[in-house]
Amino acid sequence: MARTTKVMLEAEVTRLRELYIVEAAKVKELSSVDDWQNERTIDGERAYPLFSMTAFFEKDWDSERKHKPSSWQIDGMPEGRIKDRSTWSARGFREWPTEGELTKWSRELWDGAIERPRSEISRILNPTNLSLVVTFQGWAVWWLTWFQHETFDVGLDDEGVLASFQRHCDREIRKAQYAGREPSLMGAEDRWRWSGSEPNGGNDDRSPPPCRCKFCKEAGIVRIGH
Numbered sequence: 001m002a003r004t005t006k007v008m009l010e011a012e013v014t015r016l017r018e019l020y021i022v023e024a025a026k027v028k029e030l031s032s033v034d035d036w037q038n039e040r041t042i043d044g045e046r047a048y049p050l051f052s053m054t055a056f057f058e059k060d061w062d063s064e065r066k067h068k069p070s071s072w073q074i075d076g077m078p079e080g081r082i083k084d085r086s087t088w089s090a091r092g093f094r095e096w097p098t099e100g101e102l103t104k105w106s107r108e109l110w111d112g113a114i115e116r117p118r119s120e121i122s123r124i125l126n127p128t129n130l131s132l133v134v135t136f137q138g139w140a141v142w143w144l145t146w147f148q149h150e151t152f153d154v155g156l157d158d159e160g161v162l163a164s165f166q167r168h169c170d171r172e173i174r175k176a177q178y179a180g181r182e183p184s185l186m187g188a189e190d191r192w193r194w195s196g197s198e199p200n201g202g203n204d205d206r207s208p209p210p211c212r213c214k215f216c217k218e219a220g221i222v223r224i225g226h
């Protein structure tokens, strides 16, 4: 879902792990944001504003890694240090989030990743000059994470949820056809792939879609794996 960035929030943070110092948090309004923020429906269904998050930072170059850093990563950097970035996929918000909510969310994503021992982020060596940039991606009924889609549980029964997801896939396929590209659905275009996961939400624990496991219930979402 490549869209022009309409709203960008930057929270610049100077020290990691021990103490965060938010130096600046600002919303850049590039064009008629009011219109972009108006609540909307798609094919008669409630749609949600989607936001992704990208962390920009500097770190030690781990020479154990086989791949060489790109030129943008070493430009202007001292020996042994490189620039890097990491992006989290977009998720929906029930309502248009405030600047404070976006800052809190982006910091929680980063904190969560850096605390999780096996995450890619937790292996970053001596990160400094962190900027967390939240980008508005547009409105949608469903959003894609990693080989699964989610939306908020608005009380539809299973049949209603599957019909809603089918409409979403059909829209994405049509959009891709117009644009002359493959749909970015990670396999959801094939309905036979759709699955749920009960009762513990594990990847190997497949059941008919949609997933209404305890984690989905806690988050107030329904999920379809594929």
Ligand SMILES: [Zn+2]
Pocket: 197, 201, 211, 212, 213, 214, 215, 216, 217, 223
């Ligand atoms: Zn679930």
